[in-house]
Amino acid sequence: KNGTYSLSNWAYCVSCPPGAYCHNVASIPSLCAAGTYSTGGSVKCLTCPNGKYNNYTGSHECSICPAGYSCSDQSAEPIKCAEGYFSTPGSEYCTMCEIGTQSSSDRTYCESCWAGYECSDPSIGPQSCPEGTYSFNGTNIACLVCDPGYYCASNSEPPKLCPQGFYSTYGEKNCTECPKGFSCQYGDLPISCEDGEYSPSGSSLCHTCD
Secondary structure (H helix, E strand, O other), X not given: OOOEEOOOOOOOOEEOOOOEXXXXXXXXXXXXXXXXXXXXXXXXXXXXXXXXXXXXXXXXXXXXXXXXXXOOOOOOOOEEOOOOEEOOOOOOOOEEOOOOEEEOOOOOOEEEEOOOEEOOXXXXXXXXXXXXXXXXXXXXXXXXXXXXXXXXXXXXXOOEEOOOOEEOOOOOOOOEEOOXXXXXXXXXXXXXXXXXEEOOOOOOOOEEOO
16 A cells, blocks of 8 residues: 555554655655655655745654744755845745835844934945934934034934024034124024124124124
8 A cells, every 4th residue: 555564574564654755665664855744654755835844854744934034945944034134934035124124133024224324225234324414213215414504413313403603514413613703593604794793703693893
């Protein structure tokens, strides 16, 4: 009978055991190769379905590929997803996170890009915003440049308005004191005092000469 075997001087046939196959009823069972399995009484082993694996011989079942790993080779150990990729249980391949997000440390899901970072390429991980730029926690494709009149002391906080008597241009970490002979209101670029006016450094207004 298919799926059984009997050796010399045996008076009965035995069902082929799980994890093996019996292609010849007069020979001892052969173990299933890694990546295949049998549940008993088999004439051949079956390949593990996609998303499952076993990496040893003589298996009667296949294991589900764990979350955060890929199992494209059913006969090998699961491979952890690379930076910027994730997978759910039973995945044959890892999936890339959307631009502007990052993969969790265990690669089981994608999460928001951290404040102060940009995630334009999930495969290289979050990149710190350069000086004079910023970002908030969320989908960050690129860091935002600090606007004129504002300063960005921290790349993870919103820009702050320059105080009176100071100004800034694009992408500034600090505000610059208004030079003498000029006025600087609300972070705007310095405006030259008119004839008959004066101002010391750090002034928000020009004063009329007495």
